[in-house]
Structures are given as C-alpha cells and as structure tokens.
Amino acid sequence: MRSLVHRAALLLLPLVESAVLVAPSAVAETIAGHRPSPDLAVGRAAYQQHCARCHGVEGRGDGYDAKRLYPRPRDLTEGIFKFRSTATGTTPTDEDLFNTLTNGLPGTGMPDWSHLDEGARWQLVAYLTSLSAAFTDAPPESVNLGTDPGPKRADHAQGHAVYEKLGCAACHGLGGRGNGPSAATLVDNWGRPTRPKDLTEGWSYRGGNRPRDIVARMLTGIDGTPMPSYAEAVSTDDAWQLAYYVRSLQRDIASTMIAHARRLEGPLPEDPDDPRWQEAPRADARLRAVVDTQGQINAPQTVTRLSVWVLHNGEAMGLRLMWNDTSDDRGTPADALAVALLPQGLGGDVVSLQTWPLRDTPSLDLCLWSAAQTAGEAREAVAKDFSTLFDGTIAGTVRESRAAYLDGEWTVVITRPLAPTDVPGAAQLDAQAIVPVGFVVWDGGNPSQRAVSMWIDVVLRPPKTRGQGHEAAPSKTQGGGGAIWAIASVVLVAGLGLVIKTR
Numbered sequence: 193m194r195s196l197v198h199r200a201a202l203l204l205l206p207l208v209e210s211a212v213l214v215a216p217s218a219v220a221e222t223i224a225g226h227r228p229s230p231d232l233a234v235g236r237a238a239y240q241q242h243c244a245r246c247h248g249v250e251g252r253g254d255g256y257d258a259k260r261l262y263p264r265p266r267d268l269t270e271g272i273f274k275f276r277s278t279a280t281g282t283t284p285t286d287e288d289l290f291n292t293l294t295n296g297l298p299g300t301g302m303p304d305w306s307h308l309d310e311g312a313r314w315q316l317v318a319y320l321t322s323l324s325a326a327f328t329d330a331p332p333e334s335v336n337l338g339t340d341p342g343p344k345r346a347d348h349a350q351g352h353a354v355y356e357k358l359g360c361a362a363c364h365g366l367g368g369r370g371n372g373p374s375a376a377t378l379v380d381n382w383g384r385p386t387r388p389k390d391l392t393e394g395w396s397y398r399g400g401n402r403p404r405d406i407v408a409r410m411l412t413g414i415d416g417t418p419m420p421s422y423a424e425a426v427s428t429d430d431a432w433q434l435a436y437y438v439r440s441l442q443r444d445i446a447s448t449m450i451a452h453a454r455r456l457e458g459p460l461p462e463d464p465d466d467p468r469w470q471e472a473p474r475a476d477a478r479l480r481a482v483v484d485t486q487g488q489i490n491a492p493q494t495v496t497r498l499s500v501w502v503l504h505n506g507e508a509m510g511l512r513l514m515w516n517d518t519s520d521d522r523g524t525p526a527d528a529l530a531v532a533l534l535p536q537g538l539g540g541d542v543v544s545l546q547t548w549p550l551r552d553t554p555s556l557d558l559c560l561w562s563a564a565q566t567a568g569e570a571r572e573a574v575a576k577d578f579s580t581l582f583d584g585t586i587a588g589t590v591r592e593s594r595a596a597y598l599d600g601e602w603t604v605v606i607t608r609p610l611a612p613t614d615v616p617g618a619a620q621l622d623a624q625a626i627v628p629v630g631f632v633v634w635d636g637g638n639p640s641q642r643a644v645s646m647w648i649d650v651v652l653r654p655p656k657t658r659g660q661g662h663e664a665a666p667s668k669t670q671g672g673g674g675a676i677w678a679i680a681s682v683v684l685v686a687g688l689g690l691v692i693k694t695r
C-alpha cells in the first residue's frame with residue numbers, strides 16, 4: 193500500500209499546477225484546502241455505507257446488487273481502472289478517482305457521489321487506494337494531453353481521416369453507432385461480452401463527453417476492455433482533431449416523461465421519412481435492461497434510447513419510433529419492438545415494464561412489431577406475456593406499419609385506431625386523452641437482453657395556445673402516467689433493490 197501521508201503531502205504541492213498542465217479527465221474542482229488528511233477508518237466507514245452493496249464488503253465487486261448490474265461493479269482489489277489520466281496499465285491518480293466519484297459513470301450502475309462533501313470523497317479515495325497492492329508509493333503521472341486547438345480550429349474532415357486511419361470504425365462503426373464488424377465479438381478482462389460505445393449517445397460516455405475527455409480516453413485506453421490506448425499511434429494534435437470529430441457525432445437526448453402529439457387532418461403518414469413527422473416534437477425515452485429470471489443481467493445493454501414522434505387525426509394514432517441497433521436481425525431471434533398500453537379498465541393498477549410479466553401482473557395491450565414479420569406487419573392484442581404474441585399462440589390484429597433499417601438505426605412507423613373495435617379489451621383513447629405508453633425493445637443480435645422504458649404520457653389533446661384562458665380538464669382515460677411512473681419506481685426500488693442513478 194502506498195503511504196497515505198506521503199500521498200497527502202505530494203498532493204499539496206502540485207495540485208494547482210497539474211490541473212492546468214494536465215487537466216483531469218472530468219470536471220471536478222479540486223481544491224487542495226478541502227482535502228483532509230487521510231483517515232482509513234473514516235474512509236472505510238463511508239465505503240461500507242455507500243459502496244459495499246455493489247462493490248462488496250471487501251471491495252471484490254460482489255455486493256448483493258452486483259449481479260443486477262452490467263457492467264458489473266468493479267473488483268476494487270485488482271487495481272484495474274478504466275477511466276484514468278495515466279498511461280495504460282497503471283493506476284489512476286487520486287484526482288482521477290475523485291473525479292470518478294464526483295461524476296459517477298453515466299450509463300452504468302455507478303452513481304455519482306457529488307452529494308457527499310468533498311472531505312468524505314477524499315477519504316473514500318484514500319480508502320480505495322488501500323484496497324489494492326497495485327497502488328505503489330510512486331503514483332503515476334498524468335499523460336500529457338497536448339493543447340486544445342479550440343472548437344474554431346477543429347477540422348472535422350481531418351478528425352474523420354484520423355478516425356479512419358486508426359481503425360476506430362472496426363469497433364465503433366463508420367458513423368460511430370457502435371456497429372463496426374468487430375462489435376459483437378468483444379470480451380472484457382473479466383470474460384464478459386462487452387460492446388464498443390455508441391459514440392452518438394453523448395449522454396452515456398462514462399468518462400465524460402468533452403473533447404478533452406475523449407483525448408484522454410484515446411491516449412490512455414480503457415483498461416480492462418478491448419478499447420486500446422493510442423498513445424503510441426497518434427500525435428496529440430491529431431488526437432484533438434479526432435476528439436472534436438467524435439464530439440460532432442454526439443446527439444443530444446430530449447429525455448422526457450411526456451410526448452406531445454400533433455393533430456393532422458387526413459391520412460397519417462406511413463413513410464418513416466415523411467416530413468410531416470417533424471411537426472411533432474421528438475421525445476426520447478431512456479431504456480433500461482430487464483433482469484432475467486434469476487434476477488441477473490448477463491449481457492451488455494445494446495439499445496439504450498428510443499425516440500418517438502406521435503401524430504393523430506382524431507381517428508387513429510401514428511407512432512414513429514427510432515432506435516439504434518448494431519445489427520439488422522430478421523431471422524430468429526429477430527429485432528422487435530412492442531408498444532404497450534394499459535387495457536381498458538386498468539386505470540388504477542400499476543405495473544412496471546421492468547418487472548412485467550410476473551405471475552400476477554395484469555395483461556397489457558401490446559402492439560408487437562418484429563423484423564421477422566412479413567414486411568409491414570405489426571400485431572395488437574391484449575396479452576399476459578410477450579411470448580404468446582411472438583410464437584403466434586395469440587394471432588393478434590394486424591396494424592399498419594413500415595420499417596427501415598439504415599446504418600445501425602431502425603425507424604418504424606405503427607398506426608393504430610384510437611378506439612379499436614377489433615381487439616377485445618384494447619385501450620380506448622380519444623383525441624383529448626393523456627395516455628401512458630411504454631416501449632419494449634429486443635435486439636436479435638443480443639437476444640438474452642430486453643430493454644424497456646418507463647411509462648411515458650402521450651398527450652393527444654392540442655397544446656395550450658398563448659392567450660387561451662382555462663382549458664377543459666384533460667380526459668385522463670388511462671390514469672396518469674406520471675403517477676404510474678412514480679409508483680413503478682417505488683415498486684422497482686422495493687422489489688429489486690435497484691437505486692441506480694444513471695444519466
């Protein structure tokens with residue numbers, strides 16, 4: 193174990209300087225004055241209180257929540273750290289660990305701990321470095337990240353050329369959607385399947401999504417994973433150009449619990465590319481992986497977000513759904529999607545898609561689209577589970593649908609009558625309704641995994657226009673999705689012990 197006193201003394205001197213020369217991989221403000229002298233008993237107590245349920249009492253990554261998380265919580269005794277400012281194969285600096293604690297690892301189960309005061313975070317850092325023999329007396333130095341050219345001097349064409357030259361596309365794909373030819377073959381140091389990051393999902397970069405963070409990832413690698421260090425292969429200038437290019441691939445996420453529909457007159461668009469879809473605002477739903485029957489997750493989550501646009505014409509509702517999927521799977525198992533509604537009369541009952549179906553959960557109104565279906569076919573039925581719809585035990589009623597797959601992205605349009613008479617028990621909506629809708633996505637290339645959204649309120653009634661006084665009370669035909677979501681979260685937390693703050 194590295195001497196803690198020694199480390200503390202080291203820190204007082206070069207902190208300010210090092211923050212300027214080699215800025216840490218994430219945004220934390222590190223003020224030397226707030227750093228208490230290390231007290232392992234304090235660090236250990238904080239660890240047991242906040243970290244042990246995932247990382248285990250001894251830090252071996254075997255806490256009781258561990259199997260429900262993917263990637264798994266790290267074995268902190270091994271000394272392998274993904275997000276460092278230091279060369280590949282070395283330990284992180286104390287500041288790196290502090291930043292990881294402060295920012296968390298977005299898109300994974302690792303929460304951020306910015307609500308703990310700075311002193312407590314430093315005590316945790318000191319405790320972490322006591323857990324592994326990899327931390328030696330001579331802490332490694334941060335890698336020199338070179339000079340940020342600034343966004344004005346960023347040249348995306350040059351960055352793209354570096355992306356091609358270094359072979360990033362082999363894993364991350366030409367457009368960065370994580371769909372390169374090697375993507376589905378990767379395994380990490382712990383023998384578990386892993387996937388290259390979908391670089392377009394800017395919100396889910398674990399080590400930060402700014403150009404500086406991306407340069408740090410390139411020059412230090414992500415240890416424990418197939419993502420190598422390019423320190424020997426790229427100049428810092430090229431690394432910055434590449435980082436600005438990667439930054440330009442990132443899309444924002446309009447994460448929401450509410451999707452506002454727009455009303456059109458006449459037939460609804462069937463073509464996924466019809467410009468009229470743009471009249472409805474986009475709503476994004478974060479998807480979460482569902483645990484298997486053993487309460488575990490054993491595969492990486494490949495579909496992490498779904499974008500939705502809703503149109504209706506008073507008679508029917510059209511949904512345009514878009515999500516990233518690294519492979520176009522139309523065989524068995526096929527890519528598939530279900531739109532879930534609460535059947536008629538199920539207003540008050542609450543069910544979370546993350547735990548559906550369980551033995552006593554109520555049936556749902558499902559509109560299942562599968563890439564394996566005859567082109568343009570989605571089927572709706574009120575069902576007790578998904579499998580009966582998949583295997584044809586329940587035939588369901590065919591709904592108009594169209595689908596297109598392009599470079600790692602599905603776009604599917606499904607149209608459904610607002611008040612269908614051809615499906616017993618189906619949700620009956622009207623043009624004033626606020627309807628809870630949930631989404632379920634299967635990736636045929638990652639078949640053990642199902643990803644689900646929370647319930648989202650789809651607002652069919654027209655938006656309030658300026659100057660309009662009071663509106664007629666909304667007709668909440670199906671009960672409030674917001675309330676359902678809140679209760680579902682509680683059910684989740686209670687039922688699965690998951691209190692995960694991912695961003």
Ligand code: HEC
Binds near residue numbers: 242293300
């Ligand atoms: C809800 C579960 C959970 C809790 C609680 C949790 N972690 Fe983690 N932690 C994870 C997961 C999952 C990972 C692995 C993420 C990955 O590999 O991408 C992780 C990774 C880490 C890493 C490795 C970072 C790296 O660069 O590789 C450190 C360090 C860490 N956690 C420290 C802590 C500390 C300290 C606490 C308590 C203050 C804590 N964690 C609490 C789930 C958790």
Ligand code: HEC
Binds near residue numbers: 274360364388418
């Ligand atoms: C051999 C496959 C492979 C190659 C080649 C590769 N990566 Fe990665 N990359 C990965 C994997 C796997 C991950 C996810 C690691 C993890 O966190 O588990 C990743 C993650 C990333 C991340 C996300 C880091 C974060 O904060 O979450 C960035 C950015 C990235 N890679 C950029 C690049 C760039 C730029 C190149 C080319 C210079 C490249 N990668 C080449 C496999 C690869």
